[in-house]
Amino acid sequence: MKLLTNTIKNIKPLDKAAMDRAKARQDRLTKPAGSLGKLEELSIRIAGIQGKASPEIKNKAMITMAGDHGVVDEKVGNWPKEVTAQMVENFLRGGAGINVLAKQAGARIVFVDMGVAGDLKPHKQLIVKKVDYGTKNMCQGPAMTEAQATMAIEAGIEIVKDEAKKGLDIVGTGDMGIGNTTASSAVFAAISGKKVEATTGRGTGLTDAQLKHKIDVIKRALAVNKLDPSKPIDVLAKVGGYEIGGLAGVILGAAARRIPVVIDGFISGAAAIIATKLAPQAKDYIIAAHVSAEAGHTAMLEYLGLKPLLDLEMRLGEGTGAALGIIVIEAAVMTLNEMATFAEAGVSEGE
């Protein structure tokens, strides 16, 4: 708990002076002021996050966390539980979407076993922070204890700390966990007070009847567990997941180290809700890579007060959207750093 408390304390406001200098430079670059739109805003925000008028995006990492969910016993999705572990093995062999897109982004990937139901073979790209062999079925009681919830968050903070030692200019979040849209919808509904119908989508592709069942399962979990919506760790423990907690820790740890954190889709969004409920000032360090096709994600981003960079109708998770977001952010920072000013280029300025 001490690591978490100290991390939250270390999250400071953005560096306004660095942002002002970045903005002043953007306005002198050879283009009509503002004509690079969101790229300009992004470059200025990254300056404020890193505290550098010329920010750097060289060391890039994706952190993709995996965990299993006891609620899968309620048949909330179409995929068998063992797919979580199988997909982690696919990650480690380089065959998944995140492998391809992180490579495009020039980002290394750190895979983390936060709570996969079985034991995974050791691998140099896999960090084991397993809190337990999957969560318990939240329809029958809490998914985990409060101590486990804190342990998951602190594991995420540790991961960022270790990655930062290697050099880390930007980090993206990703997830793998059969059943984790159910847990994420529950977290979102519990903390926001929104109706479960508004926070729940079709995950990997449910029929109408299956969606209705999923909503009923979440309602039951929320009824069985007496949640205190003002206590994010209580919510995480009762209806969350280990990878969701871990990702909340990644967000907090990155913010405390002035590292921009690019969140992926629905599961990373649930983690961001936990993180910003614990530390509202963390919000300035979070960039929403994209709005996913998962119903409820648009509402989630609105609740978080974040505007997504991309809308490519993706809903894969793993960090695939975040990897694309990192590419756009790097491009934004490069325009700030590398374009010539009017004076340097000898170009006449507009009136």
Add this chain to the structure above:
Amino acid sequence: MKLLTNTIKNIKPLDKAAMDRAKARQDRLTKPAGSLGKLEELSIRIAGIQGKASPEIKNKAMITMAGDHGVVDEKVGNWPKEVTAQMVENFLRGGAGINVLAKQAGARIVFVDMGVAGDLKPHKQLIVKKVDYGTKNMCQGPAMTEAQATMAIEAGIEIVKDEAKKGLDIVGTGDMGIGNTTASSAVFAAISGKKVEATTGRGTGLTDAQLKHKIDVIKRALAVNKLDPSKPIDVLAKVGGYEIGGLAGVILGAAARRIPVVIDGFISGAAAIIATKLAPQAKDYIIAAHVSAEAGHTAMLEYLGLKPLLDLEMRLGEGTGAALGIIVIEAAVMTLNEMATFAEAGVSEGE
């Protein structure tokens, strides 16, 4: 005229068999079917364009064309005419937005003088296809002759032909030309029959009064020139520009060679209107990189029947949006080519 006619004749339908094979592969990759959203659609379309079930995006080029506009004499913008030539020099020194973003995309850039008002210093990255020293003021008569309009289009076709010899898997379009949003709005209004108010925006940043003046200028140009909306070369000649014609040629030339062509913003959109009016089947080869912040661009993309990949509120031109679009398309193609199938990865499939 013969080159243009033959090029149009050579634009064939997409390769349905390659698309079917790409789609079948996308459905076997380790992810819920459809979960990569637009990336899946893109990868399948590129397969159809290139006629390869495993398309390639290795050789990438941006073609950025510059031209001056006589209508600038009517004070339609805030920037002096000499900025066109100054910005081309900035391109050649590597200081502009397109230099930075094309580098991010791993794309070479071909700069083309289609009709800059002065003579530019020779440079290995600059191709001179100058049709004239800028267009004439379209408020006083045609911007160019029909022969010049055809010459501009054929120059664009030649450029693609030469680039294709070096290897070209994808091409992006870009523009530079003070006054060219005015010409593009006029082209769009003339061919679509839409009101000038609906096709005209603030360009590099006009006030309300300046916007009203710009609209009046375009209306005058359309009244002075007796246009035949069904004849795109007539429209290009009377109210277009040399870089607009050149880019129309790039689009047609790319389509005829089964090379995907990624269009940038408002000026490239006007070129696409000319190109698809000449050869409606070219549309399948065009990918709209983004919707720009220029008012009228949304309507333009709707008119073209194209959906933009990105919305980053950019309005710089030069091909900056197209360069980002190429990055997304490359990522899409890499997922198709490099992800493992369920069988390869030993991952159980969903029901």
